[in-house]
Amino acid sequence: MDTSPHLARSQWMSLLAQSEPDELALAMKELAPPVDAAWLRPAQTGLYMLRGRMGGNGAQFNFGEITVTRCSVQIGERIGHAWVRGTHARHAELAALADALLQDPSLHARLRTELLEPLLRSLQARRDTASRKAAASKVEFFTVVRGD
Amino acid sequence: MLAAFANPVFDSQRTFRELLQAMARPAVPRALPVLPPAPESVAPAAMAILLTLCDAATALWLQQPVGNALEHLRFHTGLRVAQTAKEADFALITAPDAMPSLQSFAQGELRYPDRSTSLIVQVQGFRNEAGVCVAGPGIRDQEMLHIEGLPADFWTQRAALAESFPLGIDMFFVAEQHVLALPRTTRLLEH
Amino acid sequence: MYVAVKGGEQAIARSLELLAEARRGDPAVPELELTQIREQLRLGVARVMQEGSLYDEELAALAIRQAAGDMLEAIFLLRAYRTTLPRFGYTLPLETDGMRVRRRVSGTFKDIPGGQVLGPTADYTQRLLDFDTTPPTATTSAEAPLPAEMPRVLDLLEAEALIEPADADSDPEPLDLTREPLTFPADRATRLQNLARGDEGYLLGLAYSTQRGYAESHPFAGEIRMGEVDVCICPEELGFSIEIGSITVTECQMINQFHGGNGVPPQFTRGYGLSMGEGERKAMSMALVDRALRCDELGETAHAPAQDQEFVLSHSDNVEASGFVQHLKLPHYVDFQAELSLLRTLAKQQAADSGEQPLHAAGGLHA
Numbered sequence: 001m002d003t004s005p006h007l008a009r010s011q012w013m014s015l016l017a018q019s020e021p022d023e024l025a026l027a028m029k030e031l032a033p034p035v036d037a038a039w040l041r042p043a044q045t046g047l048y049m050l051r052g053r054m055g056g057n058g059a060q061f062n063f064g065e066i067t068v069t070r071c072s073v074q075i076g077e078r079i080g081h082a083w084v085r086g087t088h089a090r091h092a093e094l095a096a097l098a099d100a101l102l103q104d105p106s107l108h109a110r111l112r113t114e115l116l117e118p119l120l121r122s123l124q125a126r127r128d129t130a131s132r133k134a135a136a137s138k139v140e141f142f143t144v145v146r147g148d
Numbered sequence: 149m150l151a152a153f154a155n156p157v158f159d160s161q162r163t164f165r166e167l168l169q170a171m172a173r174p175a176v177p178r179a180l181p182v183l184p185p186a187p188e189s190v191a192p193a194a195m196a197i198l199l200t201l202c203d204a205a206t207a208l209w210l211q212q213p214v215g216n217a218l219e220h221l222r223f224h225t226g227l228r229v230a231q232t233a234k235e236a237d238f239a240l241i242t243a244p245d246a247m248p249s250l251q252s253f254a255q256g257e258l259r260y261p262d263r264s265t266s267l268i269v270q271v272q273g274f275r276n277e278a279g280v281c282v283a284g285p286g287i288r289d290q291e292m293l294h295i296e297g298l299p300a301d302f303w304t305q306r307a308a309l310a311e312s313f314p315l316g317i318d319m320f321f322v323a324e325q326h327v328l329a330l331p332r333t334t335r336l337l338e339h
Numbered sequence: 340m341y342v343a344v345k346g347g348e349q350a351i352a353r354s355l356e357l358l359a360e361a362r363r364g365d366p367a368v369p370e371l372e373l374t375q376i377r378e379q380l381r382l383g384v385a386r387v388m389q390e391g392s393l394y395d396e397e398l399a400a401l402a403i404r405q406a407a408g409d410m411l412e413a414i415f416l417l418r419a420y421r422t423t424l425p426r427f428g429y430t431l432p433l434e435t436d437g438m439r440v441r442r443r444v445s446g447t448f449k450d451i452p453g454g455q456v457l458g459p460t461a462d463y464t465q466r467l468l469d470f471d472t473t474p475p476t477a478t479t480s481a482e483a484p485l486p487a488e489m490p491r492v493l494d495l496l497e498a499e500a501l502i503e504p505a506d507a508d509s510d511p512e513p514l515d516l517t518r519e520p521l522t523f524p525a526d527r528a529t530r531l532q533n534l535a536r537g538d539e540g541y542l543l544g545l546a547y548s549t550q551r552g553y554a555e556s557h558p559f560a561g562e563i564r565m566g567e568v569d570v571c572i573c574p575e576e577l578g579f580s581i582e583i584g585s586i587t588v589t590e591c592q593m594i595n596q597f598h599g600g601n602g603v604p605p606q607f608t609r610g611y612g613l614s615m616g617e618g619e620r621k622a623m624s625m626a627l628v629d630r631a632l633r634c635d636e637l638g639e640t641a642h643a644p645a646q647d648q649e650f651v652l653s654h655s656d657n658v659e660a661s662g663f664v665q666h667l668k669l670p671h672y673v674d675f676q677a678e679l680s681l682l683r684t685l686a687k688q689q690a691a692d693s694g695e696q697p698l699h700a701a702g703g704l705h706a
Contacts, residue, residue, distance in 0.1 A: 014582035040151045041224065046425040048572060049515060051432040052613050054527060055505035056491060056590060060432050061513045061528035063535050063613060064392040066570060068427060068583055079149055081576055085584030086395065127439060131484030134441040137457040141449055204426055223576060226427060
């Protein structure tokens with residue numbers, strides 16, 4: 001994921017999907033859902049077939065399925081979409097709302113600082129912690145030559 | 149962009165039940181329980197059937213691919229678009245007087261008679277009087293049936309299909325909120 | 340002969356009551372919460388997801404609780420549930436080289452770029468039952484995180500042309516076993532999908548057989564990595580790809596000796612395994628069986644069970660296997676009566692042929 005301050009739509013949609021549902025809900029608490037929101041496609045859980053590649057980079061194969069919840073909402077002229085892994089309907093609804101609102105130039109800057117940036121910091125912090133814990137179990141080989 | 153069923157799971161289940169009943173009792177109109185919003189060219193009753201029966205594994209052929217009908221259907225069902233009528237699992241007929249011949253749709257294969265095109269035909273109306281006389285499984289004795297707006301040779305074409313049974317075509321006719329089914333098992337009786 | 344098989348409705352209802360009671364156990368003991376199963380039985384959850392062929396920790400935890408810990412039953416429950424959900428589409432292929440690694444080891448090279456990372460593993464425990472209930476000590480964190488990208492160990496061999504290239508010049512649409520039936524011969528993509536859903540114990544046994552000489556296998560674990568990968572889709576509504584979340588997977592790249600054949604020079608060949616969650620044993624077994632099943636393509640003589648794709652793939656699915664084995668306990672009264680009557684006729688005939696009177700006819704044993 002690109003971590004530059006100016007996120008393209010694909011990046012903010014990815015970030016909203018990768019965020020913890022509880023954090024997203026908290027961050028969007030202040031944003032009253034617009035009264036004219038029309039739920040074009042109410043949150044619905046279905047399946048995607050996961051694909052892998054032989055050897056990691058060879059030809060594709062079907063690996064197994066994954067639950068995905070999708071949702072689409074229209075606010076004014078703007079349509080917000082969301083696809084999030086799992087069965088969490090609220091997560092998909094919030095992500096779709098956020099996607100629609102983020103397309104509104106008059107709201108975008110505010111949402112970027114109040115919504116996206118905290119979510120991104122939190123996501124990066126979680127990943128950094130996990131990675132540094134794993135790094136602590138890195139093997140340091142000692143050889144006879146080194147005389148240890 | 150329009151919404152579809154308000155409760156996708158329950159609405160499509162209720163619709164499916166009615167379609168099942170319609171197929172089990174051919175030639176008798178049944179009211180569909182939910183009529184979803186639909187783009188201009190598509191009747192809400194036809195939309196209810198498509199939302200219920202189509203998904204990413206089915207291909208649809210549109211007689212008149214006008215406006216945003218296709219976009220709307222793909223958005224809500226994920227269905228595929230059939231390039232020709234023969235490749236279609238479902239076909240939506242919006243102008244029945246100009247519909248292609250029944251021979252141009254898939255009739256299935258002897259090993260898989262189910263691999264045929266199911267037709268959804270939007271008509272002006274239908275009633276159980278005058279018209280043709282039909283009989284077959286699910287019909288007690290016989291039933292009179294008149295469907296408005298079909299091509300002049302429609303019933304001749306339909307009768308000709310009987311020769312290749314179990315191959316054939318299953319049809320739904322919709323008018324207002326009603327659906328009427330004509331499965332391949334329903335025979336036309338000579339007057 | 341007509342044999343009544345109806346009835347027993349009430350007995351079944353009572354049996355279900357007993358099952359529910361047995362599942363719950365002593366009501367004085369608090370019921371297991373799904374989060375407890377998900378957090379504390381994560382490897383069981385991973386297995387149920389992998390063989391249930393559905394990545395969803397919550398649903399897998401629910402299945403494990405409902406099945407009272409019977410993993411095959413839980414897998415069956417998950418498989419049954421997935422059929423109720425609509426299929427939205429196919430994801431983009433998982434990019435395991437972008438994995439946020441938590442474990443990564445190689446059995447072939449000591450020094451690999453990015454290093455060997457043990458992560459959470461039972462490999463170095465002494466398998467002593469631990470009666471100590473004190474909470475674990477806090478984990479240690481390194482100063483710096485691991486590098487964002489870790490090159491594949493096998494790429495080092497590929498750079499020297501010592502291993503077969505991963506076939507990436509063509510990218511055919513793989514067959515989907517959840518949509519199309521298995522037919523033989525099955526191509527490698529189909530075999531991998533079958534093995535991915537296959538029973539871990541069965542694949543482990545087959546993999547073990549290849550090591551013991553029942554296939555021309557001389558494997559090395561080139562690389563095993565476990566961690567999180569992004570799941571990406573490209574919906575038509577958008578026209579661009581997005582991440583929809585991350586999942587944990589374990590990937591195993593086996594390296595096998597190959598003496599050359601079918602016009603291919605001697606080189607190392609690959610076997611590939613991929614498993615949901617932390618599923619190292621499964622991924623390794625899958626990789627060994629994958630390699631064994633490539634015998635035809637590589638011109639090796641197939642003589643071992645693990646090289647017989649019809650045998651291996653037809654019996655790998657534990658939902659199918661358990662259904663067919665366990666259906667034997669259902670009423671077969673009519674079939675059995677037929678067998679019984681056939682046997683009685685044969686016995687009578689044999690007795691008549693040999694001129695002996697059956698015992699019962701002579702008023703013997705038959706009371």
